[in-house]
Amino acid sequence: MTTWASRCARFGRRHGFFLLITIVLVVLSYPAWIHTGVPGTDDLSNLNIPQRQLLKWFYDNGRWPLWNPFNFGGQPLLAAGQSGPLYLPNIVFVLFPIVFATKLSYVLHEILLAVGMYALSWHVSRHRVAAVLGAVCFADSGFLVGHQIHTQMFDAMSWLPLIFLLFLRLHERFTRRRFVFLGLAFAMEVFAGHPQITFYTALFVVLYAALMWLWSPSFQALKRWFFTLTAFALGGLLASAQLIPTLQLVSYSDRADVSKSFLLLGSLPWSGLLQLLLPFAAGGGYTSQPFTVNHFETLYYIPNFWEFLSYAGIVFLIAAIATACWKFIKDRTVRTLAVIGVFTLLLALGSNTVFSHILTDVPVFNLFRVPARYVGLTDFSLAILAAIGFAQLLQASSQRTLRVLITSTVSVLIVVLLGVRWIGPYVKMTPAGFWVPLTLLVLLLLIIVVSFAVPDRAKSWLGYGLAVIAVVDLVSQTYSMSQFVEWEQGHFRQPTPLQKFISTHLSGPYPFSRVASLGTNSLMLDRSAINRIPSINGYDSLVADWYVRDVNLTWRDRTFLSEPRQFINALGVEYIVTGADAGGLTSSSQGVAKWMHWLPRLKNTSSLRIVMGAHHTVIDAYAPLFSVTLQSGSHYYTEQISGWPAPSYVIPIPKTWPKTAATKVTITSQSWQGTFNVKTVQLFTSHGTVSYNVNRTFGARVWKKVADFNGVTVWKNPNPLYAAWVTSPNDPLHPDYGTAKLKAWTPNQQSWTVNAGHSGEFVLSQTYDPNWEATVDGKKTPVTRISSMLTAVHVSRGKHVITLNYKPRSFQAGLGISLITLLFSVILLLDGSSVRNMVSFKNKSTPRRN
Incomplete structure (x- = not known):
């Protein structure tokens, strides 16, 4: 204990001040989480905060969060994982009110991110100021700024620096404690609830190990890397309670077999690379023009800007590029990071490169969409390279070659900016968004050129000057851009009037009487879960494939509206809420909803035909039209008809249908809007055709408007519903x-x-x-x-x-594995001796050296 305490004291004396500066810079870069407002933009309101509110309800009531009855008509909650149901830091959502807990969670993860990245940057650079710079570079990178709205993604990515640091330290010297700590850190990332980030982490360390071995292959080196990577297996076993149910859900979810176009949706366009140089081309920040989504889309052809932000500081970018060029041949670590950075950037470009086949055809890669997210690994590589480069620039005897490469890099970037300024959509970029970065590059060029004329012992001012410029540039950019999470204020403390109305008026057994939300309103996607209002809506999560085929009230309304009204009744939809952008339902009908007639016994009858009239007002070629139901005693048979009315429809009579009893035929309108005409029902028998006149115009069953909330209309289902x-x-x-x-x-x-x-x-x-x-x-x-x-x-x-x-067997098995592995880890943790009989790992050199 004395040794451990002395180590902590020595670490505090040596790094405390620099760590404090790092934490302050990172926390201040994200002011939304220390403001008094309630950030609620996009996924914060649509998914993340509602699911954590639901998680609190489960734990407050002493229940495992296994099944979510309030979204998708029912969904596996723990297996979907995005709420982080077993993630230990999420205890803040149980202990504190939702708004305070959310802000506290973000601040804690910002600190984890800052400390982890500082420690990693120190490990590779052995320079405290360079460590601060590396931490700020990654923590304030565009990837993390944009993905603030994805709580579980931000949480999971915050573990990446610590995991990679523990990975490097374990490779240097294999001890049981290091082995367990790495496994625990990786398990925490799995529990955070975003499998895509977990995969990115595993991909990064595997690529790093493979490339480092490739530069210097040997059996002994292979064995060392293999044993280092086994710590991730330990982490996977520790997280089995989450991981195994998720893998089971994947097997029957919509992600098990998705189209290639879906996987490549969200590829970073080539034009998007300019964000690495021009953070405010679409407005905001120092431009005095407000940032707008439309302006961003005009420049980069992509509307969801948060998925495509990649700016990590123009000075940091220059330092990283120059370092990669300078050390690429001599330093294996730099070479490896440079290759990973370029490779992941090419993956982020997705459909715009030949590497798209990796994303669509290689197992595991083809489980994840939005390729632009790979830029997070590019930013991570860039930050580490920048730390290594600044460690050299901050020395009095900084390398002349490095300064020459920085000069060349700046010159090339100036030419690039001048070359694209008047090309295509870039003529529409904000003037300040172009001239300020260009002026900064020119200033950097002048500083570096002047540095060649000063004595060697005075050259460290170059590094410190660039460091100050780098921090001011990136922190100010992040401070301005990160506040987009407050564009929409969240309604988490009190239910909205619409939510109150639905909660009060839903009848029938709870939670089987539900609401369906069309368009934009406070019940869309997962928002109903905040107040535990049963809904068939749900947001971007792992969900059963059959839900996506038949309802899919995640991405669009068309699938839901293409289902017959009878199926909607079976889902228990008592109310439909339509936003101003979703149109309305039928409030008045010009026809009947149902026609019934008893037919004599159907002996020698093979089928019946429904003959349609010529006139109709149906406008949707995919919408449900009507159903034909046959009933004889306890026998039922229904045929659903959809689309524009055809001249006639033939309904086959089942071979097992009773032949000696009368049959009731019922034609029921299943249409949402529009009218159609049915002329006759004809029976095809062995003796000829028998016709029965119908001559009815059918219309949609009227839904009653029962409430309106500033253009959001509530419609009540007129049909009886059963749980x-x-x-x-x-x-x-x-x-x-x-x-x-x-x-x-x-x-x-x-x-x-x-x-x-x-x-x-x-x-x-x-x-x-x-x-x-x-x-x-x-x-x-x-x-x-x-x-x-x-x-x-x-x-x-x-x-x-x-x-x-x-009772998901996958959770029961996973929980058992997690507990056994945890016990095994505790035993290993109590004995911190080196595992010398496995492999000799002692290597006192830092990872960036050969």
Whole structure:
């Protein structure tokens, strides 16, 4: 303990002041998290803060956050992972009010980021000022500025510097404590909840190890790198409680088989590289013109600017490029970082390079979208290279070759800026956004040229001068740009009037009566989870493939509106909320909603035909039109018709259909808007054709406007809704076989009393997931998917008690593995001796030396 205390005291005396400067600079660069406002732009309101509010509710009620009943009609919460349900720092959301907890979480991760990057930069440069510069360069980089709105991404990326530092130290000398600490740090990044960043971290260290071995291959070196990388296996095992459920969900999610165009959506355009030089070309900062999304899109052809920010300081960029050129041949570490930086930048360009095949065809790479996010690894490499370069510039006897390379780099960048100023869309950039960076480059060129004329012992002023310029430039840019998270203020403390109205008026068993949100409003995406309002909406997360095919109220409204009204009823949608940008539903109908007729026995009848009239007002070629339902005793059969009305439709009669009893045929409008005409229903029999006149104009069933909130309209479903029912497997959306009543409910368990008039399917108005288990009267019974995405359990005729439990075996197995690995890690941690019998790892040289 004395040794440990003395080490800490010595570290504090040596690095405390510089660490304090680093932390202050980084925290002040993100003023939104120390202001009095409530940042709520985009994903902060749409996903991240609502899910953490929901997480608090689970833990306050003493329940595992396994199943989220409030979004997507039901979704695996822990497996999706984006809420960080097992991430230890998220305890702040349990202990404190949501706004304070959010700000505290960001500030703590900024400090983690600053300290980790300072320590890493010190490790590779052995210069405290250079360590400060490297930390500021990465912590204030465009990637982290933009991804403030992705809480789990910001959290996960904050661990990258510490993980890489522990990786380097473990490679230098393999001890059990270092091995465990690296595994724990990587596990924390996994628990933070963003698999893409976890993959980026693993990719970076694997590339680093592979390239370092490639420059000097030997069996002994291979063994050393192999044992170093095994610490990541330990981290994966520690995080199994999160990792295994996530991998299981991936297997049946929409990410298991996505199109190449989807994976490449969000590729950084070549023009986007100019952001490395021109942070305020689209306004903001020192330009005196406000930054606008439209201006950014005009310049770079991309609207979601936060995904494409990459500025890491023009001085830092120059230092990194010059260092890479200077040390590329002689220094393996610099060479490796330069190659990784260029490679990840090419990956960020995505569809604009031949490397797009890696992103679409190579396993694991093809699980993640928005290639522009790879620029985070480019910024990380750039920051480390800049720290190494500044360590040389800050010495009195700085290398003449390095200064020559800096001069050449600045000259080239000046030519580049002058060359693009009057090309294409760049003529529309803000004048100050161009002239200020150009003036800065000219100033740098003059400073460096003058430095050649001063004595060697005075040359350190060059490095310190450049350091001050670099910090002022980047911190001021980050300070200005990072405040975009406050463009929209979050409504997290109190529910909005719309949320209050829906919470009050939802009827039926909770949480099976739901709302659907179309357009922009306070219930869109995951926002309903803040107040635990059941919804079929949900935001960008791992979600079952069948939800995406049939509802998909994440990216667009079209999929939802292409479903028949009968299916929407089965999902328990009691209210639909339409924003001003989503249009309205039908508030008045010019036709009937349903037509019924009894047909004689259908002996020798093969099919029936619905003959349509010529006139209709249907405008959507993909929207539902009508359904035809046949009923005879306990037999049901329904056919759904969609699209523009055709001249006629032929409905086949099932071969098992009763031939000796009458059949009721029902035509029901499933249309959302528009009218259509049905002339006749014809039966095809062995004796000819029998026609029945219909001559009806059908219109959409009227939804009633019940409230309006500043252009956001609330519509009430006129149809009766059921949380669960018993029905025929041939027609699962008709609740005609019996009744079901909710007996008890918690998010992970529910119990129902059922009275079935016939043997059939108990259908639950909830999105199916394979991890639900059911018992009928205490006997285990399979849970199946019915009507594409609903949950079903087979029941026999009579009264039953059905109990459903959400028990993901993947979580149970993962939790067991995590606990066993944690125990193993504690045992290793208590013994810090070197593992000499594995491999000799002692290497006192710093990583940047050969």
